[in-house]
Amino acid sequence: MNTHFSLPINNAVPECVLLTGATGFLGGAVAAQMITAGHAAELRFLVRAANPRQGLQRLHDNLQQHGVSDENRLHLTEAQVICGDFLDTGWLADKHDQLMEIDRVINCAAVASFSKNPSIWPVNVEGTFAFAEVMSRSQRLKRFVHVGTAMSCGPQRHSPVRESWEFPEVEQQLVDYTASKAEIERRLREQLPNLPLVVARPSIVVGHSTLGCRPSASIFWVFRMGFALESFTCGMDEHIDVIPADYCANALIGLAFKPQLKYDLYHISAGSQSACTYAEIDQAYALASNGAPVGERYRRVGAHDLKSLASSFEERIGIANPRLVLRALRLYGGFADLNYLFDNSRLLDEGISPPPRFTDYLGACVNSSKDVSIASQMQWDFK
Numbered sequence: 001m002n003t004h005f006s007l008p009i010n011n012a013v014p015e016c017v018l019l020t021g022a023t024g025f026l027g028g029a030v031a032a033q034m035i036t037a038g039h040a041a042e043l044r045f046l047v048r049a050a051n052p053r054q055g056l057q058r059l060h061d062n063l064q065q066h067g068v069s070d071e072n073r074l075h076l077t078e079a080q081v082i083c084g085d086f087l088d089t090g091w092l093a094d095k096h097d098q099l100m101e102i103d104r105v106i107n108c109a110a111v112a113s114f115s116k117n118p119s120i121w122p123v124n125v126e127g128t129f130a131f132a133e134v135m136s137r138s139q140r141l142k143r144f145v146h147v148g149t150a151m152s153c154g155p156q157r158h159s160p161v162r163e164s165w166e167f168p169e170v171e172q173q174l175v176d177y178t179a180s181k182a183e184i185e186r187r188l189r190e191q192l193p194n195l196p197l198v199v200a201r202p203s204i205v206v207g208h209s210t211l212g213c214r215p216s217a218s219i220f221w222v223f224r225m226g227f228a229l230e231s232f233t234c235g236m237d238e239h240i241d242v243i244p245a246d247y248c249a250n251a252l253i254g255l256a257f258k259p260q261l262k263y264d265l266y267h268i269s270a271g272s273q274s275a276c277t278y279a280e281i282d283q284a285y286a287l288a289s290n291g292a293p294v295g296e297r298y299r300r301v302g303a304h305d306l307k308s309l310a311s312s313f314e315e316r317i318g319i320a321n322p323r324l325v326l327r328a329l330r331l332y333g334g335f336a337d338l339n340y341l342f343d344n345s346r347l348l349d350e351g352i353s354p355p356p357r358f359t360d361y362l363g364a365c366v367n368s369s370k371d372v373s374i375a376s377q378m379q380w381d382f383k
Ligand SMILES: NC(=O)c1ccc[n+]([C@@H]2O[C@H](COP(=O)([O-])OP(=O)(O)OC[C@H]3O[C@@H](n4cnc5c(N)ncnc54)[C@H](OP(=O)(O)O)[C@@H]3O)[C@@H](O)[C@H]2O)c1
Pocket: 020, 021, 022, 023, 024, 025, 026, 027, 047, 048, 084, 085, 086, 087, 107, 108, 109, 110, 111, 112, 123, 127, 147, 148, 149, 150, 181, 201, 202, 203, 204, 205, 206, 218, 219
């Protein structure tokens, strides 16, 4: 794997790091960076699997997508896998001794979906809390990095949005997912005072800075759709706060290992310096796809007027379920409509480097999407 971020770990004494969500996009990127930098032996993985063998296989499959070499993957063993599910936390009692050997947690596991999924609250709130509650009793745990989402701030905030523990009422949140992410942060902070909690809230994670969409095409299809339809909910001159998964992973590792942190809450975002306008993304997308920018043909539509585009879905997007396309456009258009930039000065003050701009690595995303339809990329976010 060719990543151009330096790993911010400088530990003389090896520590035991529990990573959750390593079969997913962000957790996979964290695992890939730690393993490639020679820290495989320190890792433990919480994985949904019937047994450690199956769990290890699931990890291997994902790490391959994240560009980890066969040789590096083979350093991992079944003993590093803890089988567990946040939906049914009975395993927490069985694995208590293993959990008490953990020095640091990077908690990436969640149902990360804008859909109405009945598992969202049980997993993202109740199961996550049960896990954190056990970890809060550890004498050994030095840091629990919980991955939130910057969008949990809710609507009606002003850019650049700064980190805040204030959340809107549940009903004001755009989707159940952001409501659940706000609620778990509130519970962890208020109800587990002994948990060495640091919350990291990424903005919008799209692709990988060198592998493009190979690890995941999550959200990239929204840009493809917007350019194919020559319409979306954002203005051409508006900035979009996008970061690649490997940058996000690097920042999470930094927040997990830095001996002292000034705050307990950080955005991981592009911020004002690294965010690109939709027009810049249009230009870079056209260049990478050997096409012409949408430019003046672009028509901005309100989230409620997206239906007017439905008649051209098949011609412009290809074969796809039009109801699903419309639902997807409404959900993602609602967030784009907020037009948020998330302030990242706290993170940069900790010495973590700024992210690349989306336009710097968009070519990798386009190249890795060449033979993949928009509809099939959309499945990443509607599993
Ligand atoms: N991607 C973004 O743009 C973005 C932006 C901001 C914040 N975040 C946050 O980043 C974190 C990771 O998101 P992601 O994009 O990497 O999502 P993802 O690709 O869907 O990965 C989710 C991970 O969570 C695990 N998981 C799901 N349900 C679980 C359960 N019941 N018990 C244990 N593990 C479970 C999944 O395991 P399985 O493989 O077994 O399903 C997978 O490893 C989430 O907290 C999300 O809120 C993501």
